[in-house]
Amino acid sequence: MNKKDSSQNERVAWTGIAGDFALALVKGAAGYYSGSKALIADALYSGADAAAKLAEILPWRGGGEGSRVRKPDSRDGKDKKEPLLSVIFAVLILMGGLQIAFSAIRDLTSGDLNSSGEHALLTIFLSLLVKEVIFQYQYRSAQKIGNGSHAAYADNHRFSLYTSLTVLIGVAASMLGGYTNLHPLLYLDPIAALLAACLILRKGYLLILSTIYGKKEQELPHEDAANFIDTVQKVHGVIRVEHLKAHEEGRYVNLQVTISVNPRISVIEAREIADCAKKLLQHRFVHVGHVHMDIVPYEPGYPYKTNYELTDSELPTLLQ
Numbered sequence: 001m002n003k004k005d006s007s008q009n010e011r012v013a014w015t016g017i018a019g020d021f022a023l024a025l026v027k028g029a030a031g032y033y034s035g036s037k038a039l040i041a042d043a044l045y046s047g048a049d050a051a052a053k054l055a056e057i058l059p060w061r062g063g064g065e066g067s068r069v070r071k072p073d074s075r076d077g078k079d080k081k082e083p084l085l086s087v088i089f090a091v092l093i094l095m096g097g098l099q100i101a102f103s104a105i106r107d108l109t110s111g112d113l114n115s116s117g118e119h120a121l122l123t124i125f126l127s128l129l130v131k132e133v134i135f136q137y138q139y140r141s142a143q144k145i146g147n148g149s150h151a152a153y154a155d156n157h158r159f160s161l162y163t164s165l166t167v168l169i170g171v172a173a174s175m176l177g178g179y180t181n182l183h184p185l186l187y188l189d190p191i192a193a194l195l196a197a198c199l200i201l202r203k204g205y206l207l208i209l210s211t212i213y214g215k216k217e218q219e220l221p222h223e224d225a226a227n228f229i230d231t232v233q234k235v236h237g238v239i240r241v242e243h244l245k246a247h248e249e250g251r252y253v254n255l256q257v258t259i260s261v262n263p264r265i266s267v268i269e270a271r272e273i274a275d276c277a278k279k280l281l282q283h284r285f286v287h288v289g290h291v292h293m294d295i296v297p298y299e300p301g302y303p304y305k306t307n308y309e310l311t312d313s314e315l316p317t318l319l320q
Contacts, residue, residue, distance in 0.1 A: 012137070012138050012141045012142065013053065013057050013138075015134065015137065015138065016050075016053060016153075017050045017053050017054055017057075019130065019131070019134040020046045020047065020049050020050030020053070021046075021047065021050045023046045023127050023130060023131065024043045024044070024046040024047035025043075026043075026123060026127065027040075027043035027046060027123055027124075028040060028044070030120055030123035031043055031120060033119070034119050034120040035114045035116065035117070036116040036117070036171055036174070037103055037104050037107060037189060037190050037193035038116070038166075038171055038189045038190070038192035038193040038196060039123065039124065040193070041100045041104075041163075041167065041193040041196035041197055041200065042127075042163055042164055042196055044096045044097070044100060044196075044200055045160065045163045045196055045200050046127075046160070047096075048089075048093040048096065048097075048200055048203050049156060049160060049203065051092065052089065052093070052207050054089070055085040055086040055088075055089045055207070056086075086207060086210070086211040087208075087211055089207065090204050090207040090208045090211060091204075093200060093201075093203055093204035093207065094201060094204035094205070094208075096200060097197045097198075097200035097201040097203075097204060098197075100193055100194075100196070100197040100200065101194055101197035101198070101201070103190075103193070104190040104191070104193040104194040104197060105190075105194065107190040108187060108190050108194075113174075113183075113186035113187060113189070114178075114186070115174055115175055115177060115186060116170075116171045116174040116175045116178070116189055117175070118175065120175075121168075121172060124164060124167060124168045124171060127164065128164055131157070131164070135153065135157045138153045139153050139154060139157075159199060159202075159203075162199065163196050166196055167192050167193075167196055169188065169192060170188045170189045170191060170192020171189060171192070173185045173188035173189070174186050174188055174189035225244055225245070225246040227285075228255060228285070228288075229241045229244050231277075231281055231284055231285075232257060232259060232281065234280075235273060235276050236273075236276075237261055237262070237265075237270075237272075237273035237276075238259050238260075238273060239259075239260045239261060239262065240259070240298065241258070241260075242258040242259060242260050242296060243256070243258035243294075244256070244258070253285070253288050253289065254288075254289050254290045254291070254292075255281065255288060255292065256292045256294075257277070257281075257292065257293050258293075258294040258295075259274065259277065259293065259294070259295060259296070260295075260296050260297065260298040260299075261273055261295060261296075261297065262297075262298060263297035263298060263299070270295045271295070273295075274295050275293075277293065278293050
């Protein structure tokens with residue numbers, strides 16, 4: 001991935017963050033004026049989604065000099081970013097989720113329920129449309145870049161869709177209960193808010209886990225690793241790429257590569273070939289962090305055995 005692709009990747013990420021923050025503000029305002037706890041919970045989930053993404057991409061550290069995050073260390077491939085922002089956002093997300101949950105439980109126990117307005121339902125439909133447009137743009141752009149982040153976009157979008165659909169059902173049922181004077185339907189709005197609060201708490205909990213233990217590595221599918229294989233095979237001296245695994249960790253991709261070289265060359269020459277392939281990968285793909293290279297001698301095997309492998313003691317295989 002060149003610099004153009006890297007800037008496009010950052011632009012795609014910031015588009016999603018800006019979209020989530022905008023949706024959070026719009027849904028929060030509509031939920032406040034319509035009295036829908038479920039829509040407020042949906043707004044908080046969008047804000048939590050944006051905050052989690054912001055904590056991942058912002059190059060800030062927990063204080064002191066060197067506030068810029070460097071690329072993962074070439075020896076261990078780990079990101080040295082301090083988790084200050086992640087901790088702050090995780091605490092805010094958990095507090096918001098608990099506040100929504102307590103508010104929904106209070107409404108359920110008190111029985112003081114109001115019908116959601118039409119503006120709340122319209123806001124949810126529009127937010128679903130905008131969210132889908134942003135997701136399609138992010139997903140297709142990530143697939144075009146080929147860094148494997150489209151899987152993370154799909155996973156985040158799935159749970160965001162679960163939250164919005166839950167809120168949609170609660171708001172629609174509450175509005176229907178107000179029109180038909182069916183009081184039990186009014187309970188579905190705070191119930192939807194309670195379910196959305198559980199998803200918000202889940203997001204805060206996962207952010208805490210990723211802060212403490214680090215983000216779990218995800219192996220990229222074969223089609224995304226094909227670009228890495230093609231790049232390594234272009235290095236002079238590499239006969240074949242025997243094995244390649246690409247693991248996504250945060251914003252970077254760590255590679256485990258096994259290449260085969262001419263068995264007649266020296267160990268130093270083989271190491272130079274491996275170093276050249278490693279430098280080419282890190283230069284061409286700016287999101288590649290740690291690259292572990294293994295070298296094995298090329299063994300074509302029977303029936304492609306070369307003449308130099310035959311010894312004087314070997315007898316002919318044909319009958320005389």
